[in-house]
Amino acid sequence: MRVQCALCDKIDNIPDFSTTAKKLRNKPIRTYLCDECNTRITENTEARIATGRFKLYRSSHTTEDQF
Numbered sequence: 001m002r003v004q005c006a007l008c009d010k011i012d013n014i015p016d017f018s019t020t021a022k023k024l025r026n027k028p029i030r031t032y033l034c035d036e037c038n039t040r041i042t043e044n045t046e047a048r049i050a051t052g053r054f055k056l057y058r059s060s061h062t063t064e065d066q067f
């Protein structure tokens with residue numbers, strides 16, 4: 001099964017019977033990320049959690065008051 005990475009447009013060939021292939025059949029194909037981008041996204045997400053930026057989204061009403 002040929003899949004295209006949503007971020008870098010790299011074409012990967014994954015086994016039809018793999019877990020990833022099964023997941024992609026249930027979801028739009030654009031959600032596929034190659035290993036490289038997947039690692040990058042995971043690192044970015046963890047960095048964001050580490051800096052506490054995710055907390056801003058939860059207290060959005062407080063942010064609105066400031067504007």
Ligand SMILES: [Zn+2]
Nearest residue numbers: 005008034037
């Ligand atoms: Zn990629």
